[in-house]
Amino acid sequence: MADKKILIVEDSPTMRQLIAFTLRRLPNVALVEASDGVDALRKLGGEMFDLIFTDINMPIMDGLKLVSLVRNDPAFRHIPIVIITTEGAAEDRQRGLALGANDYLTKPIQAGKILAVARELLEIP
Amino acid sequence: MSMDDKVDDKGIQVRADEFLQMFKKGAEFTQDLLKENERLRYRIFQLEEELREGGFLSSLSEENRQLVARIEELEREKDEILGRIRHIEAENNDFATRYVEIEEENNNLANLYIASYQLHSILDFDDVLKVITEIIINLIGAEEFAVMLTDEKTGLLGAAASEGVPLHELPKVRPGEGTIGTIASTGESFFFEDPAGYVRDLRNPMVCIPLKIKEHVIGVIVIYKLLVQKKAFAPVDYELFTLLAGHAATAIFSSRLYSDSERKLSTMQGFINLLTK
Structure with missing residues (x-):
């Protein structure tokens, strides 16, 4: 039985698998994958999550819109959100954090950083 | 009193004087002996004191020597323990560095595995x-x-x-x-x-x-x-x-x-x- 549930929102199956492969190293964690913002909202409506990892550049609904919607919904606004993106400029980072993301990681993907952030936000020692 | 009696009296007087003289000398000699005795006793006392003091000091220095030797031994032990701690700390640092490297390699291999898997799955x-x-x-x-x-x-x-x-x-x-x-x-x-x-x-x-x-x-x-x-x-x-x-x-x-x-x-x-x- 998983103690924590993480939603991974990423349009690239390869990257989703990479992030999931990394997060599976955490103990007692269940992972759910979504391919864009709309898919993520659908999955958020069905079950409760403890953490969301999202990309920014996605079709249908991008990651920033998703962060904004989650933060403005009383049912989900407590869920920590981590953005993982190729957009590494300072203004992109500021925009993401201003919308309510708890952390902002840039690609190329670094497994160590993903694990460290997840442990911190899920309070896993 | 006859002549003989007078002579006898005089003889007794002389002998009494001689005896008195001898007694005085004896008294003086005794006094001298007592003084000498007193002096010697005092000297003995001094020597005993010196001996006592000398023995205490020598016993003290022996204890000191033992303590100094013990301290040196403990210092050596301390240096040895500190050396071991330094060695263990260095080993710990090596292990920590190695752990980080292995973790990084593990992450890279995982990345490569996923990439390869994706490439060959289509x-x-x-x-x-x-x-x-x-x-x-x-x-x-x-x-x-x-x-x-x-x-x-x-x-x-x-x-x-x-x-x-x-x-x-x-x-x-x-x-x-x-x-x-x-x-x-x-x-x-x-x-x-x-x-x-x-x-x-x-x-x-x-x-x-x-x-x-x-x-x-x-x-x-x-x-x-x-x-x-x-x-x-x-x-x-x-x-x-x-x-x-x-x-x-x-x-x-x-x-x-x-x-x-x-x-x-x-x-x-x-x-x-x-x-x-």
Whole structure:
């Protein structure tokens, strides 16, 4: 039985698998994958999550819109959100954090950083 | 009183005087003896005192010597323990460093495993190119790049997929021509020494990695620009590039073969259908 549930929102199956492969190293964690913002909202409506990892550049609904919607919904606004993106400029980072993301990681993907952030936000020692 | 009595009296007097004299001398001698005795006793007392003091000091110095020896022994033990602690601390640091390195290697291997798995899990040529593109962006951290493949008919290298640079802007390159052509001929990877100082030149990329199947080069991956947050290549990037290029080449080759066989199968099926109608 998983103690924590993480939603991974990423349009690239390869990257989703990479992030999931990394997060599976955490103990007692269940992972759910979504391919864009709309898919993520659908999955958020069905079950409760403890953490969301999202990309920014996605079709249908991008990651920033998703962060904004989650933060403005009383049912989900407590869920920590981590953005993982190729957009590494300072203004992109500021925009993401201003919308309510708890952390902002840039690609190329670094497994160590993903694990460290997840442990911190899920309070896993 | 007779004469004899007088003589006797006188004799007694003399003897009494002599006795008195002797007694006085005896008294004086006794006094001297007592004084000498007193002096000697005092001297004995002094000597005993000196002896006592001398013995205490010598016993004290013996204890001191033992204590000093013990302290030296403890100091040696302390130095030995401190040495061991330093050694253990150094070992701990080594282990911590090694742990971080192994963790990093583990992460890189995991990345490579996923990348390889994705590359070999699909047979469609366009999908393979898409996965290669995703890997180069997300794992290598490139912003502008292209996958160039050798046309088997013309022998020219042309872009099959690109990111950040329009496909039509990319040149067609002859083997041996410029950096791209040279890498395609030699099969050796090329990295521009100072990525920050690189100025984009489509014929001379910052990075050029041959896509090889054994020694046969089927194309190259060229990179013109890294993501803004990626300032330079890490040592692991070179390994990742090489390993990835090998897998990418195999995946491209397999998907081409599959596409060809599918096309041929489709053509043959068409003929069969035509003949059997």
